[in-house]
Amino acid sequence: MEQSQLCPRFEKALEILSKRWTAKIVYQLQSGPQRFVWIENSLPNLSGKVLSERLKELEAEGIIQRDVYPETPVRIEYKLTDKGKAFAPLFKEISSWAEQWVDFPSAP
Known part of the structure; x- marks a missing residue:
């Protein structure tokens, strides 16, 4: 079976967003400019x-x-x-996918 190769740009984009906390930081900044302490407090x-x-x-x-x-x-x-704002549609799509496919554990 032949393996498909990722486009180097796609691979780089995944590398950037998959780094721990990066996507959450970018998502947090979607609401507008923030100071360091605000970002830090919003992401326990x-x-x-x-x-x-x-x-x-x-x-x-x-x-x-x-x-x-x-x-x-x-x-x-x-x-x-x-460039950072261009992530907004991606986050919207991930959110839609998660609503449909990701089960959220209910409280005991």
Whole structure:
């Protein structure tokens, strides 16, 4: 049986989104610009160190933008770029699929 090969761009996209916490961070930023602490508080169990690493990786990929406001104290916000906003239809499709196919355990 012949194995199909993934397109390198598709493979790269999967690599980016499948990294632990990355998809959740991008999803969280769909609602608009947020400060580090807001993102951290909205995703329990995510350490500040990992969040910082993922934000740097997403910025390097051009998926998020880091805006620094010269105030006292300095205010830093993270927001999605157009490239990051383009994930919205993907999240909507995953949500629709999950509604139909993923069983949610009921409370005891």
